[in-house]
Amino acid sequence: MAHSEQEVLAGLAEIVSEETGLPTDSVLPDKSFTDDLDIDSLSMMTIVTLAEEKFSVRIPDDEVKNLATVGDAVSFITSAQA
Amino acid sequence: MTRPTLTQATGPAHTRILGLGAARGELTVTNDELVGPIDSSDEWIRQRTGIVTRRRAGAGTDVLDLAEIAANDAIKNAGLTGADIDAVLLSTVTYFHQTPAGAAIIADRVGATPAAAWDISAACAGYCYGIGQADALVRAGTARNVLVIGAEKMSDFVDPTDRSISFLLGDGAGAVVVGASDTPGIGPTVWGSDGSQAQAIRQTHSWLDVRDGDAGWPTLRQEGPTVFKWAGFQMAPVAQQAMAAAGVEPEQIEAFIPHQANMRIIDQMIKQLKLPESVVVGRDIADTGNTSAASIPLATERLLREGQVDSGALALQIGFGAGLVYAAQVVVLP
Numbered sequence: 001m002a003h004s005e006q007e008v009l010a011g012l013a014e015i016v017s018e019e020t021g022l023p024t025d026s027v028l029p030d031k032s033f034t035d036d037l038d039i040d041s042l043s044m045m046t047i048v049t050l051a052e053e054k055f056s057v058r059i060p061d062d063e064v065k066n067l068a069t070v071g072d073a074v075s076f077i078t079s080a081q082a
Numbered sequence: 083m084t085r086p087t088l089t090q091a092t093g094p095a096h097t098r099i100l101g102l103g104a105a106r107g108e109l110t111v112t113n114d115e116l117v118g119p120i121d122s123s124d125e126w127i128r129q130r131t132g133i134v135t136r137r138r139a140g141a142g143t144d145v146l147d148l149a150e151i152a153a154n155d156a157i158k159n160a161g162l163t164g165a166d167i168d169a170v171l172l173s174t175v176t177y178f179h180q181t182p183a184g185a186a187i188i189a190d191r192v193g194a195t196p197a198a199a200w201d202i203s204a205a206c207a208g209y210c211y212g213i214g215q216a217d218a219l220v221r222a223g224t225a226r227n228v229l230v231i232g233a234e235k236m237s238d239f240v241d242p243t244d245r246s247i248s249f250l251l252g253d254g255a256g257a258v259v260v261g262a263s264d265t266p267g268i269g270p271t272v273w274g275s276d277g278s279q280a281q282a283i284r285q286t287h288s289w290l291d292v293r294d295g296d297a298g299w300p301t302l303r304q305e306g307p308t309v310f311k312w313a314g315f316q317m318a319p320v321a322q323q324a325m326a327a328a329g330v331e332p333e334q335i336e337a338f339i340p341h342q343a344n345m346r347i348i349d350q351m352i353k354q355l356k357l358p359e360s361v362v363v364g365r366d367i368a369d370t371g372n373t374s375a376a377s378i379p380l381a382t383e384r385l386l387r388e389g390q391v392d393s394g395a396l397a398l399q400i401g402f403g404a405g406l407v408y409a410a411q412v413v414v415l416p
Contacts, residue, residue: 042130042346045311061308 002081003055008074015050016070019043029071037070057081093223097216098267099416100162100227100259103155104383105148106370107139107237107253116249119242127249132345136252136371138237145176146184148255149233150191152379156229156257157192159416164193167259168225171215172201173208173232173375175404176239180289188231198225205283206341206403207273208232208375209256213399214271214409216260231257232375241301247283248301250344252371256379258416266414269328272320273409282308283404313343313402314350317410321355321400324410333358336395337385337415341402342367342377351400362390374403382415391415 003011013027020039033039039047044067048059051073057080059067067073112135113124127133139148149172157164170192172185185199204211209232216228233255240248260268283304291297317340325332338361340348345367352363364381373380378399385391393415400410 040130041307042310045307046314046350049311049315061305061311064307 003078005074005078008055008077009070011054012047012051012070012073012077015047015054019046019050027070029069029074031070032068033070034068051077055081091223093221094262095221096263096266097220097260098263098265098414100261101156101158101160102379102383102386102416103152103157103159103257104380105151105155105255106380107137107148107235108143109138109140110135110369111138113249116242120245120249122245122249130344130346131250132348132365132368133250133371135369136250137254137369139235139253143235145174145233145235145238145255146187146191148235148253149174149184149188149231149257152233152255152257153188153192153229153231156259160227160259160261162227162259166227167192167194167197167229169216169219169228170194170197170199171212171228171230172199173204173212173230174201174234175203175205175208175374176234176236177201178238192229194229197229204375204401204403204407204409205405206343206372206374206377207401207405207407207409209378210271210399210401210409210411211273211407213258213260213268213411213413214273217268217271220260220262227259227261229257229259231255232377232379234374234376236302236372236374239302241286244301244303246306247304250372251302252373254370254373254376254380256376256383258379268414269324269330269412271409271411272323272327273407274320275405275407277405279308279312279406281305282312282406310344310347310350312406313347315354317400317402317408318351318354320408321351321398321410324400324412325398328412330396330412332356334396335361335398335412337362337364337391337397339364339378339381339385339397339399341400342370342381343372343403375401386415
């Protein structure tokens with residue numbers, strides 16, 4: 001079943017929080033993974049892999065560099081479910 | 083005419099690792115010595131890889147020298163001599179001769195001639211590939227004792243300006259002798275490859291490009307995040323298959339000795355495998371670096387030397403790397 005953008009954001013925030021220790025309410029759509037959340041490329045791949053499992057989507061490695069913000073990732077995952 | 087029925091070889095039911103040997107490059111190279119050309123820092127390398135220093139060999143030591151030291155050590159520790167060795171398998175990607183195989187030269191140097199000898203090109207999975215082959219050779223009756231060596235002088239394969247992999251790499255060799263055993267000492271090998279990802283870890287260009295003047299000395303590159311994702315998440319099921327094939331549960335494993343690629347990969351694999359905290363983990367990468375085919379036997383040697391695990395302990399080992407290729411098995415430590 002497809003998840004709404006709000007559900008994807010909430011799920012993604014849990015994954016980011018688990019990986020980084022940041023509170024879930026700091027994982028907002030306008031936050032940059034690198035500049036705001038201090039997530040490096042290896043942690044990003046962990047988040048991507050866990051998001052793929054959670055939302056049953058495929059996020060190609062080449063696409064990851066385009067996911068600059070949390071909002072970018074939410075949009076990609078939401079669209080990829082369709 | 084009645085055709086005769088051929089005799090086929092048969093061997094002992096069980097095998098084990100009889101002895102282990104190791105050699106590390108004689109130089110200790112700090113992160114600070116490497117950060118200049120890659121505009122990085124000691125802190126960045128430690129945080130990204132867990133590497134504090136790596137061991138590298140000097141100009142006067144080549145990959146076969148490292149292999150020979152480890153091989154002689156392994157034969158001695160097995161209580162054997164070179165004459166007892168029937169086959170020599172050398173896993174390396176840094177012996178820069180297309181032919182002959184380095185294994186034949188090592189066989190001669192350790193007094194094993196006329197042992198069968200060949201090289202394995204399975205990069206960081208090469209040692210576990212070798213253990214799988216040696217186990218099969220002995221149980222099939224094709225060889226009594228097989229010398230398996232993982233040896234690399236990775237510093238011959240680096241570009242100081244490369245930010246993808248060069249700064250991780252170290253030099254060393256690990257060797258074991260596999261022979262007959264009264265009890266099972268090597269579980270089934272679970273192995274495979276995925277050539278669709280051949281570009282994930284690659285040589286910059288071929289020797290033909292060098293010949294044609296289109297390129298300089300080839301060096302190694304990797305797609306770090308891609309390799310992290312593959313190794314960190316897709317290798318855990320392979321390791322679980324190896325445990326299941328050997329008939330052991332995760333809580334029965336005493337040591338986990340993965341290829342020393344990157345401490346972050348090791349940590350991710352432990353998380354995925356849900357290994358109990360009692361399992362001792364090989365973390366030799368911190369001051370030896372990533373020595374490709376040599377890393378698992380070197381990490382094993384360290385755990386045994388430091389008394390972190392005992393001889394006879396059950397260890398889960400898994401190698402993975404360029405190919406992409408992988409292999410895992412549960413072994414009884416010598």
